[in-house]
Amino acid sequence: ATACGSPQDTASGGGDSAAPVKVGLVYSQSGALASYGKQYIEGFKAGLDFATKGTNKVGDRAIEITEADDAGDPAKAVSAAKDLIGKGTKIIAGSTASGVALQVAPIAAQNKVLFISGPAATDAVTGANKYTFRSGRQSYQDVVTAKSFIGDPTGKKVVVFAQDGAFGDANEAAVKTVIGGAGATVSSVRAPASATEFTPFASQIKAAKPDLLFVAWAGTTAPAMWQTLDQQGVLSSTTVVTGLDIRASWPTFGAAGSKISFLSHYFDGASDTEAAKALKAKVGTVDLFHPDGFAAAQMVVRAVQEGGDDVDKMVTALEGWSFDGIKGKMTIRAEDHALLQPMYQAKLTGSGTEFTASAQKSLTGDETAPPAVAMKG
Amino acid sequence: MMEPVLTVENLSVRIAGLHILQGVSFPVAPTGVTVLLGRNGVGKTTTLRAIVGLTPRNGEVRGTIRMGAQSLLARPTYRLVRNGLGYVPEDRCVFAGLTVAENLRLAERRGAEAAYDRVFALFPELERRARQRAGSLSGGQQQMLAIGRVLLNENRLLLIDEPTKGLAPKVVTEVTEVLERVAESMPVLLVEQNLAVVRRLAKDAVVLAAGQVAWAGDAQELLLETALTKSLLGVGTGEPHRGPEQAAATGKDAN
Amino acid sequence: MGTVILLTLTGLGLAALYFLVASGLSLVFGLADVLNFAHGLFLGVGAYATWWAAGNLPGAGPDGFGFVLAVAFGVAAGTLVAVLVELVLIRPLYSRTIEQVLVTVGLSLAGVALLQATWGADARPFPRPEWTRGVTGILGAQVPNGGLLLIIAAVLVLGALLAFLQWTRYGLVIRAGVENREMVTALGIDVRKAFTLVFAIGGAAAALAGALGGVYFGTVSPGQGSSLLIFAFIVVVIGGMGSVLGSAYAAVAVGLLQQFVNYYGTSGLGDICVVGLLAAVLLLRPQGIAGKVATA
Amino acid sequence: MLATRGLTWRIGEVAIVDGVYLDLAPGEFLGVIGPNGAGKTSLFNLITGLRRATDGRVLLDGKDITDLPPHRRAWLGLGRTFQASSVFGSLSVRENVRLAVQAHRGGSMKLWRRAAADREVAAAADAALDRVGLAHRGTALAGTLAHGEKRKLEIALLLAGEPRVMLLDEPMAGVSAEDVPELVAVIRSLTGESGRSVLMVEHHMDVILELADRIAVMHHGALLACDTPETVMANATVQEAYLGESL
Amino acid sequence: MTEVKSPEVPAPPAAVPAELTPQPGRWHRVRPYLPLVALLVAAILPYSTLQLPGIFEGPLNSPGTLQLLAICLIFGGLAAGYDLLFGRTGMLSFGHALYFAAGVYGTDILVTRAGLPLWQAALLTITGGAILAALLGAVALRTVGIAFAMVTLAFAQVGAILVARDFGGLTGGEEGLPLDVSGLPDALVGVTNTVNLYWLALAYLAVVVFVVHRVSGSPTGRVLAGLRDDERRIGVLGLDPYRYKLVAFTLAGGLAAAGGVVYCLIVGGASPHITSSELTLSLLVMVVLGGPGTRWGPVLGGILYMYLDHRLTAFGTSDAVDSLPAVLSRPLSQPLFVLGTIFILAVYFFPGGLAGLTSRLTLLRRSLRLPTPRSPR
Ligand SMILES: Nc1ncnc2c1ncn2[C@@H]1O[C@H](COP(=O)(O)OP(=O)(O)OP(=O)(O)O)[C@@H](O)[C@H]1O
Numbered sequence A: 001a002t003a004c005g006s007p008q009d010t011a012s013g014g015g016d017s018a019a020p021v022k023v024g025l026v027y028s029q030s031g032a033l034a035s036y037g038k039q040y041i042e043g044f045k046a047g048l049d050f051a052t053k054g055t056n057k058v059g060d061r062a063i064e065i066t067e068a069d070d071a072g073d074p075a076k077a078v079s080a081a082k083d084l085i086g087k088g089t090k091i092i093a094g095s096t097a098s099g100v101a102l103q104v105a106p107i108a109a110q111n112k113v114l115f116i117s118g119p120a121a122t123d124a125v126t127g128a129n130k131y132t133f134r135s136g137r138q139s140y141q142d143v144v145t146a147k148s149f150i151g152d153p154t155g156k157k158v159v160v161f162a163q164d165g166a167f168g169d170a171n172e173a174a175v176k177t178v179i180g181g182a183g184a185t186v187s188s189v190r191a192p193a194s195a196t197e198f199t200p201f202a203s204q205i206k207a208a209k210p211d212l213l214f215v216a217w218a219g220t221t222a223p224a225m226w227q228t229l230d231q232q233g234v235l236s237s238t239t240v241v242t243g244l245d246i247r248a249s250w251p252t253f254g255a256a257g258s259k260i261s262f263l264s265h266y267f268d269g270a271s272d273t274e275a276a277k278a279l280k281a282k283v284g285t286v287d288l289f290h291p292d293g294f295a296a297a298q299m300v301v302r303a304v305q306e307g308g309d310d311v312d313k314m315v316t317a318l319e320g321w322s323f324d325g326i327k328g329k330m331t332i333r334a335e336d337h338a339l340l341q342p343m344y345q346a347k348l349t350g351s352g353t354e355f356t357a358s359a360q361k362s363l364t365g366d367e368t369a370p371p372a373v374a375m376k377g
Numbered sequence B: 001m002m003e004p005v006l007t008v009e010n011l012s013v014r015i016a017g018l019h020i021l022q023g024v025s026f027p028v029a030p031t032g033v034t035v036l037l038g039r040n041g042v043g044k045t046t047t048l049r050a051i052v053g054l055t056p057r058n059g060e061v062r063g064t065i066r067m068g069a070q071s072l073l074a075r076p077t078y079r080l081v082r083n084g085l086g087y088v089p090e091d092r093c094v095f096a097g098l099t100v101a102e103n104l105r106l107a108e109r110r111g112a113e114a115a116y117d118r119v120f121a122l123f124p125e126l127e128r129r130a131r132q133r134a135g136s137l138s139g140g141q142q143q144m145l146a147i148g149r150v151l152l153n154e155n156r157l158l159l160i161d162e163p164t165k166g167l168a169p170k171v172v173t174e175v176t177e178v179l180e181r182v183a184e185s186m187p188v189l190l191v192e193q194n195l196a197v198v199r200r201l202a203k204d205a206v207v208l209a210a211g212q213v214a215w216a217g218d219a220q221e222l223l224l225e226t227a228l229t230k231s232l233l234g235v236g237t238g239e240p241h242r243g244p245e246q247a248a249a250t251g252k253d254a255n
Numbered sequence C: 001m002g003t004v005i006l007l008t009l010t011g012l013g014l015a016a017l018y019f020l021v022a023s024g025l026s027l028v029f030g031l032a033d034v035l036n037f038a039h040g041l042f043l044g045v046g047a048y049a050t051w052w053a054a055g056n057l058p059g060a061g062p063d064g065f066g067f068v069l070a071v072a073f074g075v076a077a078g079t080l081v082a083v084l085v086e087l088v089l090i091r092p093l094y095s096r097t098i099e100q101v102l103v104t105v106g107l108s109l110a111g112v113a114l115l116q117a118t119w120g121a122d123a124r125p126f127p128r129p130e131w132t133r134g135v136t137g138i139l140g141a142q143v144p145n146g147g148l149l150l151i152i153a154a155v156l157v158l159g160a161l162l163a164f165l166q167w168t169r170y171g172l173v174i175r176a177g178v179e180n181r182e183m184v185t186a187l188g189i190d191v192r193k194a195f196t197l198v199f200a201i202g203g204a205a206a207a208l209a210g211a212l213g214g215v216y217f218g219t220v221s222p223g224q225g226s227s228l229l230i231f232a233f234i235v236v237v238i239g240g241m242g243s244v245l246g247s248a249y250a251a252v253a254v255g256l257l258q259q260f261v262n263y264y265g266t267s268g269l270g271d272i273c274v275v276g277l278l279a280a281v282l283l284l285r286p287q288g289i290a291g292k293v294a295t296a
Numbered sequence D: 001m002l003a004t005r006g007l008t009w010r011i012g013e014v015a016i017v018d019g020v021y022l023d024l025a026p027g028e029f030l031g032v033i034g035p036n037g038a039g040k041t042s043l044f045n046l047i048t049g050l051r052r053a054t055d056g057r058v059l060l061d062g063k064d065i066t067d068l069p070p071h072r073r074a075w076l077g078l079g080r081t082f083q084a085s086s087v088f089g090s091l092s093v094r095e096n097v098r099l100a101v102q103a104h105r106g107g108s109m110k111l112w113r114r115a116a117a118d119r120e121v122a123a124a125a126d127a128a129l130d131r132v133g134l135a136h137r138g139t140a141l142a143g144t145l146a147h148g149e150k151r152k153l154e155i156a157l158l159l160a161g162e163p164r165v166m167l168l169d170e171p172m173a174g175v176s177a178e179d180v181p182e183l184v185a186v187i188r189s190l191t192g193e194s195g196r197s198v199l200m201v202e203h204h205m206d207v208i209l210e211l212a213d214r215i216a217v218m219h220h221g222a223l224l225a226c227d228t229p230e231t232v233m234a235n236a237t238v239q240e241a242y243l244g245e246s247l
Numbered sequence E: 001m002t003e004v005k006s007p008e009v010p011a012p013p014a015a016v017p018a019e020l021t022p023q024p025g026r027w028h029r030v031r032p033y034l035p036l037v038a039l040l041v042a043a044i045l046p047y048s049t050l051q052l053p054g055i056f057e058g059p060l061n062s063p064g065t066l067q068l069l070a071i072c073l074i075f076g077g078l079a080a081g082y083d084l085l086f087g088r089t090g091m092l093s094f095g096h097a098l099y100f101a102a103g104v105y106g107t108d109i110l111v112t113r114a115g116l117p118l119w120q121a122a123l124l125t126i127t128g129g130a131i132l133a134a135l136l137g138a139v140a141l142r143t144v145g146i147a148f149a150m151v152t153l154a155f156a157q158v159g160a161i162l163v164a165r166d167f168g169g170l171t172g173g174e175e176g177l178p179l180d181v182s183g184l185p186d187a188l189v190g191v192t193n194t195v196n197l198y199w200l201a202l203a204y205l206a207v208v209v210f211v212v213h214r215v216s217g218s219p220t221g222r223v224l225a226g227l228r229d230d231e232r233r234i235g236v237l238g239l240d241p242y243r244y245k246l247v248a249f250t251l252a253g254g255l256a257a258a259g260g261v262v263y264c265l266i267v268g269g270a271s272p273h274i275t276s277s278e279l280t281l282s283l284l285v286m287v288v289l290g291g292p293g294t295r296w297g298p299v300l301g302g303i304l305y306m307y308l309d310h311r312l313t314a315f316g317t318s319d320a321v322d323s324l325p326a327v328l329s330r331p332l333s334q335p336l337f338v339l340g341t342i343f344i345l346a347v348y349f350f351p352g353g354l355a356g357l358t359s360r361l362t363l364l365r366r367s368l369r370l371p372t373p374r375s376p377r
């Protein structure tokens, strides 16, 4: 090899129509979201298998996957993305954490590569730029599902209980638009994400006497939060809606679990599609973020099929595309790349460490569609 | 001559690359006071600390140090002390945050009677100030506490580093008297700059110079020979001399 | 009225948790002079060991005597780890404070990662007696029993620690050894034993906090210890390094402040107030509430 | 020149320094003696501002300096040594003195000049080292000096500041007998120059008697006597409280 | 009033700044030029296509490698700046991350939210960072020792809370704030231009090292070294310790803010990771790992730390680790486990830090050449 080169070299991808297609997966293999990442990658592999019918090839081009760990840190994700792009990767997928997705998205746009965000739920990924897509659901879709629990919202009183920060802000805003916009009065109780003692907040909620309580809480303090809401009698006095997290978290709801109405992105048994069967055959028990990986693989295959090495063609091929995913019919909305998909109402039953979720109702992708946003870049 | 209580042979200490002691050998007689003399920085403190196993971690000790047939090198300090080696350091090192009583209590040993009456008889001040924090004692008071602490137990040998440093003349006299009485019952290896004190106490003397023993023998003989003293210590001893060598209090107090 | 009582008692519960974490930290910090960033690890070990014992140890379980046994096992495990850490890692580094910080930081990273490697990153439901899930009505307030349990434990630990330090010979040795380790040895005392003991006590207190914290939170997760640590540090500093009693006062102040401000003020203000309290205390009394006035 | 007016420092109920009135004339050498714990070091701490007096005033040239921080007092010409050597252990001996010289020449912030390049400072520092006989140890780290050598360095640091009023706290402590006359000569030469005043605590009576114009005796924080050496030595109370019977 | 001494700060191991003790020897004449040579080598590094398998993913001139190197260089500079406080003045600040974070968020907000041109944003940010340091330092420096460490930690904690609270949507909360690159010079955008970011980082490092070197060799630097040993003595010599410490604190804060500006460009945004107290702790680790109070130690420590932090994620997922038995591979696949273990080992095997290594090697070499004669007898 030569020892000298230009500092602005980047490997040019493709050109050779039989060369493998490089796909980079940047997600959390370690760190706090490692188990989300694990589901994502299992789902992706099953999805790739499903979409290529076990060949791992699109046409005669093999799909070559490179995985990189971001440990939940945007700086590491950006480094990994730059490294992959420098090596000629045209497709990057992954992003377990919202912060990571938001910082990788501009990199993709600057370098004109396709980026398919994963489990990151932030609404801001939708419409971030022309090159950015998402394979999972977004907060807005959660909230629309929550709305389905109260029938006619007119004149009802809704309280949002959420963490400080962007995640809480997004949820509060979504509830105000969706449920408030439909005629309910929405107020909120916010707590620091680091809080360990929830009695003051439970008291505030109880004093507000809501018809519906929407809880948006992520993190390890959630069980303590639920227990406090239960102990202070909040769960038994009103309808409480929250998102159903991964299976591992179900037992942590304890007794509170049966008193909560869950909206769900996905759980084992929520759907019975071909894709779901294929996935289940691969991974055994399906969990929350398997579908995100699965859909990402489906999108990657579609992009390569239609676009080859041309990223702009890939984008065109994905925009407006509908496909049969794990959850049923999924549609990539052309205007802002939102992924319209079915959502579920669920109930948790069981005790000890054995809990099962069952679907109460499922909502179609159109029913839960978020309002379209303008493409930012 | 009787079997020495402690024998130092060919002791060599390096600290941080400096060769401070270069083959020092001397015996310590089983009775009375053996005094270690020498100019500032010659390595007197270093010698005592090597004996009691407190050479700093960047130091290196070679040679032999024996108490009877037993070698002292490479044994942890606390064991040496429990075996009857009492040590009063140069800068006193009382525990500033503890009371006087607690400082003394710390020196008690399991299974041995602590001789409080002896200590309080020698230093009544300590009894009066039993509940004062040692850190707020003056320099001299701290020195008394440091000596008192070691007298609480029976020892086979006492190592005392400049006990009169920083003490008022009156207290120097008191301390000297105490040491004189102590020396009746146990041998002492004393580092002292105050020649008046040396004259009063010392039986044997060892003079260090340039990292080696320059002179060893009978202390009174040394002090009588003005020329010899002058050449070894740089001072005349013609008349009783309240040495300028009286050093000041250091330690954690005051300032 | 009910609200005030509720906030006070739950605030005290929080304070008790802080105190349990902080007391061990304070002892090790103030007395052995080790800024122990690995304290969170001891907490995690205690919590996981309790969790494991409740499921796997014969005789132990989530309720009644079985639970006591599980907690005892957890505390023993935490103590053991703390002692090992002291013997193997800290002991060679006494009087090299910065290196100790480095080692304990390394240890906290590695240890938490190890917990995560073994049991996964996700929170696990914690075994706990039925009683602790309930509430007790006190003057119209529904006070969680988990908090009450913490308060009782904290008071017992406080009493035991004070008695130990004041009245035992080891307590004395520990207090002296902090000032001048060398001189303690020169009085014929094996000071290293005392420091090991301090670590054992710290480890035990942390492990107990971990186990009871598990009851309180309902779950155990690898990072739980570290997230409590920052408040524990604040409590230690406000209370005065090395002062167990000071830690108790400070814990109560911090717990109540957080609780009340979070209720009456806006969210997040509680934490900021605690930080403000810390700054104020340090500026007015740099040695903390009960810190010793060192003579300079 | 330097005066204290009822200077008092209490800790709780105890008066460590108890209403001390002292006057130090220009060029005067005042020795301070007193038993251990009499409050001599504490008095120095009050005068130099390391401790805040609970009561009373400190005047320098008639100006009230009681509320000034230590460095402001140093600017006005107050310098001291410490009973327990306090030198900059991680700097070389020469750097120690250079720092003191630099402090004396005005402590303005110089972030961008090379310290080593300042020849004047270096020369002044070397001169100070020479005077105490430490020139040969210039490159040694101050922290590794033997006790006696640190004492000398302390004095060199003081000299470098060219103070008008010097407070010496047991300067002879731990100095080799051999070097004492030399050091005494250095201290004496200080006073000769341009009306400098010295306040010196020393337990060593020979030195005090040799140098001091007047001697102040402290006892239990209070000033017992302040007079010529002869008068003080003859004072029965002093004999009893301080000197004790001769060895 | 009695003066009160707060409990001992863990005083940094005393080291004589190299520039204060002239070292005679063979190298004497070459030495001053070594840094320049190193700088030159680092500057032309991106022209090399050298492959260092196992050390970097791609050749030296690939964007991934350059990005990683750039981040390492930034932290090298950051550690060197922190050493001005810790190693050279003996101030143990636990809140240095705050000024770095102020640099990152300041730039990001001014560019993205206020739309300022980069140079204005950078200038404002650095000035602002220094002023912030001056203001907070003025308060914190009223305490000493551990109390000082804790007050600075507390201030940094407030910073972290403010960022997490996301007031007015300014900081993006836990999701962070991607940098809007539309107003940026083209040379700083895109993967192909990573090399420019690398040079920028190198320039930052060079500036910090030069400033720190210059300052610690200056009369003021000597006072700082004196402060490290005995603050009381400095006061009695006629220097105001407070003023000098404040200058050092402000300068270090300004340098950290400048580092934040460059870091923001390199990573392309801000995320709350950089506000955590762990970052300050890492700075401490970097400095101690390298050797406090030495010219190159902190730089090397910072570079090494960041390198390990980023590369260990790749190591953990490598096949070599995967093929080990589970007892080993599970912990080894946790980057933090490996990093933590490395610190611990480093403390035992490189006491005095990396910088101490050279002197130890010299000692070794010398003793090999002329074995010390054992004294006879
Ligand atoms: N930790 C150390 N590192 C480097 N040098 C040291 C150390 N301790 C002592 N020394 C050096 O060893 C020599 C002997 O010191 P030591 O304290 O034993 O002298 P000394 O005879 O007790 O003097 P003094 O009468 O002043 O107490 C001195 O030159 C001193 O500089």
Ligand SMILES: Nc1ncnc2c1ncn2[C@@H]1O[C@H](COP(=O)(O)OP(=O)(O)OP(=O)(O)O)[C@@H](O)[C@H]1O
Pocket (backbone or CB within 6 Å): B135, B136, B137, B138, B139, B140, B141, B166, B249, B253, B254, B255, C295, C296, D011, D016, D034, D035, D036, D037, D038, D039, D040, D041, D042, D043, D083
């Ligand atoms: N911080 C403090 N707290 C309580 N008591 C103190 C404090 N500092 C000094 N003292 C007490 O004040 C008295 C005077 O102490 P000081 O150090 O001034 O005496 P001194 O005259 O210098 O004695 P010496 O000659 O022994 O050095 C002593 O009794 C001492 O115990």
Ligand SMILES: [Mg+2]
Pocket (backbone or CB within 6 Å): B044, B045, B046, B090, D147
């Ligand atoms: Mg000595």
Ligand SMILES: [Mg+2]
Pocket (backbone or CB within 6 Å): B139, B249, B254, D040, D041, D042, D083
């Ligand atoms: Mg004194």
